[in-house]
Amino acid sequence: MQLALPPDLAAFQLQLRDFFENQVPMRLREPFLSGARLERDWVVGTHQVLFEAGIAVPHWPVEWGGKPWTPLQRHIWSEELYRAGVFPPLSSNTHLVGPVLLAFGTEEQKRRFLPPTASCDIFWAQGFSEPEAGSDLASVRTTAVLDGDEWVVNGQKTWTSLAHMSDWIFCLVRTDPDAPKRQQGISFLLVDLKSPGITVRPIRLIDGDAEVNEVFFDNVRVPADQLVGEVNKGWDYAKYLLGNERVSVAQIGHTKLRLTQAKRFAQERLADGSALIDDRAVAMRLAELEVQLAALEVTALRVVGESADGKPDPASSVLKLRGTQLLQDVVAFVLDLAGGDALAAEADDGSGITAWARRAAAFHLNTRKVSIYGGSNEIQRGIIASSVLGL
Numbered sequence: 001m002q003l004a005l006p007p008d009l010a011a012f013q014l015q016l017r018d019f020f021e022n023q024v025p026m027r028l029r030e031p032f033l034s035g036a037r038l039e040r041d042w043v044v045g046t047h048q049v050l051f052e053a054g055i056a057v058p059h060w061p062v063e064w065g066g067k068p069w070t071p072l073q074r075h076i077w078s079e080e081l082y083r084a085g086v087f088p089p090l091s092s093n094t095h096l097v098g099p100v101l102l103a104f105g106t107e108e109q110k111r112r113f114l115p116p117t118a119s120c121d122i123f124w125a126q127g128f129s130e131p132e133a134g135s136d137l138a139s140v141r142t143t144a145v146l147d148g149d150e151w152v153v154n155g156q157k158t159w160t161s162l163a164h165m166s167d168w169i170f171c172l173v174r175t176d177p178d179a180p181k182r183q184q185g186i187s188f189l190l191v192d193l194k195s196p197g198i199t200v201r202p203i204r205l206i207d208g209d210a211e212v213n214e215v216f217f218d219n220v221r222v223p224a225d226q227l228v229g230e231v232n233k234g235w236d237y238a239k240y241l242l243g244n245e246r247v248s249v250a251q252i253g254h255t256k257l258r259l260t261q262a263k264r265f266a267q268e269r270l271a272d273g274s275a276l277i278d279d280r281a282v283a284m285r286l287a288e289l290e291v292q293l294a295a296l297e298v299t300a301l302r303v304v305g306e307s308a309d310g311k312p313d314p315a316s317s318v319l320k321l322r323g324t325q326l327l328q329d330v331v332a333f334v335l336d337l338a339g340g341d342a343l344a345a346e347a348d349d350g351s352g353i354t355a356w357a358r359r360a361a362a363f364h365l366n367t368r369k370v371s372i373y374g375g376s377n378e379i380q381r382g383i384i385a386s387s388v389l390g391l
Helices: 007-022 024-033 040-052 071-083 092-103 106-119 234-249 250-268 280-302 316-343 355-371 377-388
Strands: 124-127 141-148 152-159 168-174 186-192 198-203 210-223
Touching: 024 040, 040 106, 040 124, 071 280, 092 106, 092 124, 092 168, 092 186, 092 234, 141 168, 141 355, 152 168, 152 198, 168 234, 186 210, 186 234, 250 280, 250 316, 250 355, 280 316, 316 355, 316 377
Parallel strands: 124 168
Antiparallel strands: 141 152, 152 210, 168 186, 198 210
């Protein structure tokens, strides 16, 4: 889908396109374009290039580094960013802990944490899920007990994305085990991962990578002023955060990038002069994905993706559900295009097998996770049924 932009927005689009293609070095873009495993150097490096240009957190208030852009301008920013293969600003910083601090943090917390969060001088991890509290976050067991002017934290978090390369972690912790409702006894705490008593243990995944972790807290002492908002109000802040995460996890621009790549892969000429796209079934499947993506983009433009008054728009669950499904469908399409060549993941450049085909299986396996992020898709169906459809 191509947006028919008025002249001012068309100029805005071209300005961003020029920046992303010519000011963000290819050495930072190539890993994301190729679907390489995440590395701190190029993730942070990309974020900081955008920050230095003043466009890392355009959805934040202007006084904290944001831009006075309209939702359509932010959409164009995202479109052009992904179009150029630029890894987006670190989501845990920009869409998760940052907005929570903006909405609920003290002025001192904002001054202390927001600038390095916007610049990625602090690399944040999200400490929500636990061994028996995945999508059901109200079941968290990690405790924080106030001892003088410090919280003493004990427990375990799991599936913690990129904790092994992070500096700080924001956690849901249980501060009132006797609350009448489980949701009423949870608080939101900021923890320095260098604190004594913290152990981070990577979890090896099916794609061979270890980007998620277990994080153990053994009598970890956290200054009391690192609790965000009010004690036992963490559930409200978590809902606000998840509303933002569901929209960002929809990854429409990312899906568009991968679908564009898939089309290019299908058009590559084989040794006999044919191309995969010459197969009617391949062409029809590609067209179907393009139509579905256009429909999702129109839906995204109609949904107010921003949370208001601390309450997420339940329509964000629609974007999260359909967006993650479609990304998985596109990546599965790439895997099918690769065919048997996808089994040669360990082959080298001299094998005659294209790099994208060798990477297809691992990328497909890694992308299975997106239907769990931001609350599993099963949970989203329940939210849609009750809050959107009124069932």
